[in-house]
Amino acid sequence: MRSKRKYFDIMKISIKKIKVGGITNIKDVEIPMEKLTALVAPNNYGKSNFLVAIEFAVQFMAAQSDTRLKMMSTRNVIPINKSMEDAPFSFEMDGCTGDTEFVYGFSFEWARTNGKDQGSRVVSETLKLKQASELKYKAYIKREATELAYIIATSKGRCNKEVLVDRGTLVMDKLLNMDGLFYLDVVKAIRSMNVKRVNTLDNPDGIFSSPYPASGSGGYSVSFPKPGEIGFFINSLRQLDVDKYELLKNTIVDLLPNIEDFEPVQVDLSPKTDVPFQLPNTYFDIRVKERYNNQYTSINNVSTGSKKILYVLTMSLAASLNHVDLLMFEELENSVHPRLLQNLLQVVTELAGNTKVITTSHSPYLVKYLSPSNIQLGLPTHSGVAEFRAIKPSKVNKVLRQASAEEVSIGEYLFDMMLDAEADDEMLNEYFA
Amino acid sequence: MKKTGPNKPHVVIFVEGDTDKIFFDHLIQFYREHSTTEVVSCEVRNLRGVSRYTNKIVGKLQNDICPKALKKGMAVTAVCCSYDTDVFEYAERPVVDWNKVEREVKKLGISEFCHVRVEQMMEDWLLDDLAGICAFLKLKRVPIPLAGGTGYQKMQTLFKRANKIYLKGNSIAPMMASIDMSVIRHQRQSSLARLESILNVTI
Numbered sequence: 001m002r003s004k005r006k007y008f009d010i011m012k013i014s015i016k017k018i019k020v021g022g023i024t025n026i027k028d029v030e031i032p033m034e035k036l037t038a039l040v041a042p043n044n045y046g047k048s049n050f051l052v053a054i055e056f057a058v059q060f061m062a063a064q065s066d067t068r069l070k071m072m073s074t075r076n077v078i079p080i081n082k083s084m085e086d087a088p089f090s091f092e093m094d095g096c097t098g099d100t101e102f103v104y105g106f107s108f109e110w111a112r113t114n115g116k117d118q119g120s121r122v123v124s125e126t127l128k129l130k131q132a133s134e135l136k137y138k139a140y141i142k143r144e145a146t147e148l149a150y151i152i153a154t155s156k157g158r159c160n161k162e163v164l165v166d167r168g169t170l171v172m173d174k175l176l177n178m179d180g181l182f183y184l185d186v187v188k189a190i191r192s193m194n195v196k197r198v199n200t201l202d203n204p205d206g207i208f209s210s211p212y213p214a215s216g217s218g219g220y221s222v223s224f225p226k227p228g229e230i231g232f233f234i235n236s237l238r239q240l241d242v243d244k245y246e247l248l249k250n251t252i253v254d255l256l257p258n259i260e261d262f263e264p265v266q267v268d269l270s271p272k273t274d275v276p277f278q279l280p281n282t283y284f285d286i287r288v289k290e291r292y293n294n295q296y297t298s299i300n301n302v303s304t305g306s307k308k309i310l311y312v313l314t315m316s317l318a319a320s321l322n323h324v325d326l327l328m329f330e331e332l333e334n335s336v337h338p339r340l341l342q343n344l345l346q347v348v349t350e351l352a353g354n355t356k357v358i359t360t361s362h363s364p365y366l367v368k369y370l371s372p373s374n375i376q377l378g379l380p381t382h383s384g385v386a387e388f389r390a391i392k393p394s395k396v397n398k399v400l401r402q403a404s405a406e407e408v409s410i411g412e413y414l415f416d417m418m419l420d421a422e423a424d425d426e427m428l429n430e431y432f433a
Numbered sequence: 434m435k436k437t438g439p440n441k442p443h444v445v446i447f448v449e450g451d452t453d454k455i456f457f458d459h460l461i462q463f464y465r466e467h468s469t470t471e472v473v474s475c476e477v478r479n480l481r482g483v484s485r486y487t488n489k490i491v492g493k494l495q496n497d498i499c500p501k502a503l504k505k506g507m508a509v510t511a512v513c514c515s516y517d518t519d520v521f522e523y524a525e526r527p528v529v530d531w532n533k534v535e536r537e538v539k540k541l542g543i544s545e546f547c548h549v550r551v552e553q554m555m556e557d558w559l560l561d562d563l564a565g566i567c568a569f570l571k572l573k574r575v576p577i578p579l580a581g582g583t584g585y586q587k588m589q590t591l592f593k594r595a596n597k598i599y600l601k602g603n604s605i606a607p608m609m610a611s612i613d614m615s616v617i618r619h620q621r622q623s624s625l626a627r628l629e630s631i632l633n634v635t636i
Binding site: 257339347404412 | 481482483484485486487488528529530589593595596597598600601602603604
């Protein structure tokens with residue numbers, strides 16, 4: 001018999017798979033989430049769109065009903081590809097929390113400006129749970145219409161308790177208000193899904209220092225930092241978690257041989273005169289001692305590549321400290337020397353701890369260091385929609401033999417396959433799952 | 434007057450990455466310091482991965498190593514290839530055809546070809562001197578047993594105790610001064626026997 005107790009384990013999810021569709025040029029993409037997953041494709045294949053879609057779905061889940069209705073007409077993500085004109089947005093995630101495995105998903109219709117039907121409504125929602133030892137999932141939420149859903153309300157009940165919902169409401173909203181619901185912790189864990197997207201494409205100047213961040217409130221905080229708060233975050237880390245600060249510092253110094261030492265500094269620019277209201281005027285900087293310099297300098301004087309690596313590593317550690325479920329990078333290899341990539345991949349996943357990491361990439365150097373199960377290749381389609389597929393497990397040995405015959409890494413071989421795959425359906429079907 | 438007589442032998446050890454390069458440089462230094470017989474001239478070359486392995490070896494021997502050796506009155510008489518028998522998570526993964534490598538090396542007139550198989554990976558060899566690594570990391574107690582399924586994972590476990598992340602290549606260089614090479618040599622005698630014979634090492 002299912003016990004209530006087993007749902008009160010850890011309030012943290014581990015994502016196994018994410019499926020999204022009906023957004024930008026993402027028609028129906030399913031990506032298994034490894035500890036590190038790389039979406040590798042040429043430009044304009046939908047790599048970044050996939051990350052945007054996940055971020056959008058998570059924001060949608062967390063939003064209030066009226067905000068969701070507005071999100072259903074978000075102009076820059078509504079699909080305009082001809083083959084997706086009527087596709088609803090759909091999101092589904094497989095994962096586990098404690099011993100409980102779950103599948104949660106929902107879909108909604110985008111706003112329409114033609115015809116009488118204006119769209120803008122949640123049209124389906126599902127939650128299925130099972131214990132790790134069980135074979136089959138059991139439905140806990142069933143919703144196949146806009147206004148009526150069914151849930152399981154008691155541990156011995158069936159999925160037949162009616163719940164009234166409206167166009168912008170998710171059934172999960174209702175469940176969160178049901179005190180004593182025996183799977184409330186699972187619902188809370190799913191709803192608190194935490195994903196962060198880190199932009200490594202922009203110039204990193206300015207991400208380390210800005211006026212005293214509001215999140216500090218005069219003290220220290222190791223909350224996931226926004227751009228401009230990295231100096232504050234590292235300074236707080238030094239005060240609040242010396243071991244993690246040492247870990248970050250040792251890792252950066254080991255990874256970047258040009259950096260001998262660094263330390264966060266707080267600069268107080270507040271006026272010394274007595275004024276009725278003193279504006280926050282404290283800045284943080286990172287002072288860096290580079291190997292061949294005779295003095296410490298501001299992080300702003302360090303090379304762009306070193307700054308980006310420091311940024312990426314800090315965000316990876318911050319993700320772990322803040323129990324981020326999925327950390328998303330845009331082109332992790334950007335500004336990184338190919339020889340550093342291997343170690344960077346290792347360090348990012350180490351610092352990220354239990355946080356899953358996904359990165360977009362164009363780089364044959366990056367794929368060189370990943371196993372086939374970590375690589376999702378963007379493949380050409382005839383309709384312009386994004387398609388990502390991994391090599392079939394049954395074909396890995398064949399590809400390995402072929403790569404070995406050419407004396408290239410399996411990653412490099414797959415990268416070439418991806419580029420050769422243009423309109424070769426036979427090859428796509430033979431090798432890709 | 435032009436020098437006559439046979440050239441002195443020279444041995445080349447090819448390795449896959451920075452970790453192995455640093456290790457074998459120290460090993461050769463150890464041999465030179467402790468061998469009672471003169472160690473044959475030797476150099477360690479890092480191929481930085483196993484992609485295009487055969488072409489790289491042949492190219493380097495033909496265009497760089499052999500001509501330079503000749504200028505110094507030496508001839509490359511033996512090539513040793515060292516490789517981990519297992520690979521760590523972020524390593525490249527082509528399989529090298531060793532027979533092909535040997536054939537191509539011998540076509541260059543180099544008579545000796547040998548393998549140094551590092552079981553399972555270089556980290557396993559380094560962990561033979563666990564006390565030395567712990568001293569380097571300033572760990573007061575040697576943790577036994579070490580958590581981790583591979584030498585690489587065990588090394589990560591150790592480094593984490595010192596608030597560090599073990600990085601292949603980067604981490605090993607400063608650590609080597611604390612490693613007792615005689616401990617590793619003793620443990621790995623069978624794997625190193627052929628190399629030591631080629632290098633004329635007697636300890």
